[in-house]
């Protein structure tokens with residue numbers, strides 16, 4: 023399925039800010055020439071252009087945007103047109119202070135920055151709706167415009183009186199009565215009981231700071247506020263042309279909103295990926311971003327767009343390394359391998375001022391095409407042309423699914439227990455993911471929502487599923503009974519959706535399937551370790567060790583030391599037609615590679631390349647082609663399963679091949 027039906031092709035381009043250059047018409051002219059030279063076919067325009075589009079309240083200036091879009095169209099360059107709601111003009115902040123955000127200390131912010139607005143404010147919503155509608159009326163039928171880029175990286179929350187009222191409304195809907203709220207929030211603790219709805223306000227470090235259930239509800243509410251705002255923007259642009267898809271650019275390791283939920287509001291998922299290349303271990307960087315690519319693909323179960331990446335370096339790290347020669351092509355192929363239908367950048371041209379004036383761009387302050395960055399960008403454009411047959415193709419249905427659940431993430435981060443504030447849910451999920459990714463196995467992600475369907479999978483991994491909700495227990499039980507293989511790990515099924523501890527044996531609702539029950543959750547100090555002893559091998563355990571009892575499960579590994587030495591640490595239980603493993607402690611990563619390697623073999627889970635890959639070389643299948651990528655600083659040999667043609671160089675390869683550092687091949691069977 024083409025994500026941008028008006029222009030069904032891999033998109034190559036990036037954030038373009040002509041609104042910053044209106045006094046330099048020669049630069050704008052030159053941009054078009056340079057874009058063509060860089061093989062750019064699509065740019066995101068107008069992202070922060072509100073002040074240029076509506077310099078005075080109610081007076082729109084579209085003349086400059088008309089010229090830009092027409093010139094781009096004449097040059098064959100498409101437009102991903104943004105709504106400007108990511109930053110507001112000074113006049114709106116001055117005239118309507120209610121649009122300014124109130125932070126967690128209940129301080130109203132002053133004008134400045136971006137994402138500094140209230141998503142509840144009726145004035146803000148009305149102004150955004152009006153300009154979005156005006157943009158749509160003017161451009162939604164322009165043939166150059168292929169996609170709506172709603173706002174920019176929606177994030178954060180506001181605690182103004184309007185938001186407080188909305189929060190209370192949300193809670194009323196969710197819990198029905200104040201009594202139920204008190205019960206679910208367990209307000210008997212520390213005399214927190216509410217006797218009137220007006221007493222309820224958002225959590226804050228200087229107020230209600232210590233109630234994890236309340237914090238999780240605040241995150242759910244913030245997600246709903248943002249989703250509702252997105253739906254408002256979408257309705258505005260769709261009021262003119264409902265056919266033009268909308269996207270919102272999402273972020274990596276994003277914590278504020280539940281992206282599975284938010285993604286329901288948009289047609290196309292896109293995201294901004296900025297790996298820290300050259301910071302030590304590029305393979306680890308790549309694996310984290312590969313995981314997010316798969317997560318983004320999983321949000322809607324369809325391909326996604328890489329909306330931003332840097333062509334060279336960013337400017338917001340403490341140390342901003344340049345990409346080494348060759349890294350740009352390699353790093354641009356990684357998202358493609360995972361289902362991206364674009365390679366887009368932040369930013370097209372470096373501004374002359376502002377905080378991002380030294381952020382990497384396709385065109386630097388020298389204004390020429392004669393730079394390494396520009397040449398490497400062009401080579402990505404060429405690569406995308408060669409890969410045209412792969413456009414809109416999808417990855418084969420994955421057989422492995424990892425649960426990654428935002429509500430669980432919040433619950434683990436807010437809970438005060440074990441390794442307080444250091445539970446590392448995302449890192450843990452990534453460690454499990456990496457074992458599959460490095461083996462060349464495709465992985466999908468799902469969460470606990472009611473619509474989650476596990477039936478396409480044969481192996482489901484649920485790391486650290488502390489909060490069980492949405493009926494996930496029953497789904498996992500029937501998945502196993504029906505022949506699936508389940509892997510769960512420590513601190514599973516301890517609390518429910520409302521944050522209240524499950525009573526009775528845990529993991530809640532899963533003890534029969536797993537054949538174990540949990541007794542104690544021990545946390546280790548940094549530097550301390552235990553051992554997982556299996557029949558033939560031993561592995562280091564750190565951080566979190568759960569003491570469990572095997573009921574019907576077979577014990578595959580035991581603890582090597584401490585007061586629980588000899589007690590089960592790894593178990594498997596036969597249940598119905600399937601089986602369920604339980605890993606009670608946090609193992610060194612090598613164990614996960616071994617353990618999942620054994621499962622992959624045993625279950626016959628397909629890999630992109632049959633033979634063992636050297637360290638640092640990864641393989642991913644997409645559209646029948648295999649992307650082979652070397653993220654190691656050294657070369658490595660790969661034994662190909664069949665003679666293949668590399669789509670990037672048109673070479674035919676067979677047998678044992680050597681992958682140089684940073685080399686990438688896109689192989690099709692011949």
Ligand code: GLA
Pocket residue numbers: 174175294296330336337368378381
């Ligand atoms: C984000 C934003 C961009 C820009 C880049 C810089 O992804 O969306 O506007 O600030 O970061 O890397």
Ligand code: ZN
Pocket residue numbers: 123124140141142143180181182183184185
């Ligand atoms: Zn607000």
